[in-house]
Structure formats: C-alpha cells, structure tokens
Amino acid sequence: MTAARAEGDPKLPAKLAAHPSVRAVLARRRAGDAADPPSVIDAAWLRELCLAAGADDVAAVGLDHPDLAGERDYVLAALPGTRTLIAMAFRMNRDNCRSTARSVANQEFHQTDEQANHTARSVTRALQDAGYRALNPSVGFPQEMDRFGTDRIWVVAHKTVAVAAGLGVMGLHRNVIHPKFGSFVLLVTVLVDAEVSEYGQALDYNPCIDCKLCVTACPVGAIGKDGGFDGLACTTHNYREFMSGFTDWAQTVADSEDAADYRSRVTDAESASMWQSLSSPPGYKSGYCVAVCPAGEDVLGPYLEDRKAFMNTVLRPLQEKTETLYVMPGSRAQEYAERRFPHKPTKEVTGGWRPPASS
Numbered sequence: 001m002t003a004a005r006a007e008g009d010p011k012l013p014a015k016l017a018a019h020p021s022v023r024a025v026l027a028r029r030r031a032g033d034a035a036d037p038p039s040v041i042d043a044a045w046l047r048e049l050c051l052a053a054g055a056d057d058v059a060a061v062g063l064d065h066p067d068l069a070g071e072r073d074y075v076l077a078a079l080p081g082t083r084t085l086i087a088m089a090f091r092m093n094r095d096n097c098r099s100t101a102r103s104v105a106n107q108e109f110h111q112t113d114e115q116a117n118h119t120a121r122s123v124t125r126a127l128q129d130a131g132y133r134a135l136n137p138s139v140g141f142p143q144e145m146d147r148f149g150t151d152r153i154w155v156v157a158h159k160t161v162a163v164a165a166g167l168g169v170m171g172l173h174r175n176v177i178h179p180k181f182g183s184f185v186l187l188v189t190v191l192v193d194a195e196v197s198e199y200g201q202a203l204d205y206n207p208c209i210d211c212k213l214c215v216t217a218c219p220v221g222a223i224g225k226d227g228g229f230d231g232l233a234c235t236t237h238n239y240r241e242f243m244s245g246f247t248d249w250a251q252t253v254a255d256s257e258d259a260a261d262y263r264s265r266v267t268d269a270e271s272a273s274m275w276q277s278l279s280s281p282p283g284y285k286s287g288y289c290v291a292v293c294p295a296g297e298d299v300l301g302p303y304l305e306d307r308k309a310f311m312n313t314v315l316r317p318l319q320e321k322t323e324t325l326y327v328m329p330g331s332r333a334q335e336y337a338e339r340r341f342p343h344k345p346t347k348e349v350t351g352g353w354r355p356p357a358s359s
Helices: 020-030 043-053 072-078 094-098 102-129 158-165 213-217 231-238 243-255 259-265 268-279 301-305 307-320 332-340
Strands: 057-062 084-091 185-192 325-327 346-348
Touching: 043 057, 043 084, 043 102, 057 158, 084 102, 084 158, 094 102, 102 185, 158 185, 213 307, 231 243, 231 325, 231 332, 243 259, 243 268, 301 307, 325 332, 332 346
Parallel strands: 325 346
Antiparallel strands: 057 084, 084 185
16 A cells, blocks of 8 residues: 655655655655755855865856856756856966976876866765755866867866956966966866855956066967967967867878878877877977966066076976977968077978868
8 A cells, every 4th residue: 555645745656656765765855854955055165175175276156247148058058057156276286387398297287187177076076965966067178079160169168267256367378377376277167056155256456477478488479469369379289189180180191192101291209199199188289388477476486586597497498499389381370480489390280170162
C-alpha cells in the first residue's frame, strides 16, 4: 500500500513516489535537512572559500554590471539563472615567465592554468554542496570549437569579468594588470545562481606605469604606443602552435609532395616543436609583453631601484634571442620584425586562416 502523501510534498505519480530515492529525499525535506541555501552568499565566506582552495585574489561582480552586457547571453546559455560571476586571480612565478627558455615559461603558464582550473572546480563543488547551481568554464582550452568561424569560442571572457570585478585594469598588452601581482596572473571565472553580499569595485587608478616596455619587447610589433593592438600579428606568432598555427602546419603537410618537400618547408626543430605542442599543452612563442612588465606593487621594486639593470637582465635577453618570428606575408608585423630584429629570421605563414574561395 502506498504511503499517504505528506503535506507539502509534491504531487507525484504513485510509482515515482514509491521509489526509495524519492522517499529518502522527501523524508530529508520534511526533517528540515534539505532547506534552501541563503538567497545571498556571504562575501567573506566566499572569499575565504576561494583563497583556501588556492586563489591568490578574488572578487565577485553581478551579471547585470553594465560592462558585462556582452557576456550576458553567453553566460546565461552556459548556466541559466546565473546572477554572479566570481573572478579569481592566480600568481605566476616571475622569473620563470621571463626565461628565454620557452619550455620554462610555458611550463609556468600551464601549471598555473591547471591550478586555476582545479581551484575553480573545487569552488564550484563547494557552492554546489551548499545548495547553489555553479559552473566553472575552462581557463583557456578546451573551448567551443563547434562555434569556430561563426561565433566566439570562449564561454566567458575572464579578463573582462576580472576588470569589472576590480581585480585589475587592462594594460596596453591586453593582459589584466593586478595592483599587487602585476601582469603575472592568470584568471578564471565561476558562475553561480545567487547574489553575493558585497561586490568588487573597479580600481580607481591604473597599475600600469606607462613604461612602454611591452611595446619594446614584442617581436612582431603587435602593441602600439598609442594603445593600438594588432591581434592578428600576436596570434600569428605567439599562438603559432595553437589552433591557427596547427591549421597552417597541416595545410603545409597537405601541400607537400613528399617527405623531402615537407622538410624543405618545415625545419626539423619546427616539426619537433609542433609535436611537443600536440603531445603536451601547446607552447607560446613569446609572451614577452608579460615577462617585461614591471607594474604591480610586488613587482615594481627592482625596476625602480635600477632600471638599467632591469633592462639588461629582463628585457635585452628576450630581444637578443635568436628565434623564428612567424608573420603574415606583406604584413606590418613582417616589416617591423625584419627592421627591428634583423637577427631574428622571419617566416611567412598564412596564420591558418582559410583562404578566400576562388571565383
């Protein structure tokens, strides 16, 4: 005989109501063990949760913030009912990022990526266990490749969220500069379906000291002194072994007549580097704009004490390094690289972009 429905229980079909799991859930609800969580998350509790999980700084921002208008539809598609975005910053080891050995710098980027993803997942689980719906998009890849070519592929723009939450200001180099940790941070965002008792406030000053070292360090001239930014130049070189560069490399393989022809187009070192990026996280070719940035209270001291020594030990080793620079044929980046860094050979690539259809 089916037990009588208690007052407050939902109306369910008899077979479903009799299921052991359903009966257990309803019993906990009657006992008061399944109460709804507070409608507003305590900001101090949330901050302690994030810091204990591994974040170096954290701030929350409401989805209705005017600077997040462009994020709203994407966020709600990812987690319907999202009310708040939790931005977290993670410090990187500065000397690793400044190393001329790309394996050292890339390891630092990727290890920090993993820490950020792990922390965001832990925070998401804690919020879920507290009764909220929460979701943590990836720091970087994987992304939504089914949208490639038709829409943006990232779920949420972490930099945009971090700036709106007050974790920093976007620099000339298009990286967020944290007031304490400077440019040596990676960012991640957690979405949650509740408001927070206190939201972060945008910084009332810019941590950038206007030294223009990022302009000087970029080997393909992607960063302009006037604030301009050549995203295609940056993508073509720095992200050579990410999506677009891999596509260009695959097209080179397809166009080669045989192994000898392939080797005439691609050096053994380039093949080895592409293999490494396919077998482990892909490697950045530059990132020098971050490496040379002296901004941030924890970073600025050595630059202020001896700027000449800073230039000799941080900037010049990157400028003097012999390395291949990947550029689009006839581009401003090609002209800049050949003029400014004649000791760095340039290589013309398509950037992986699909060529226009022939008429």
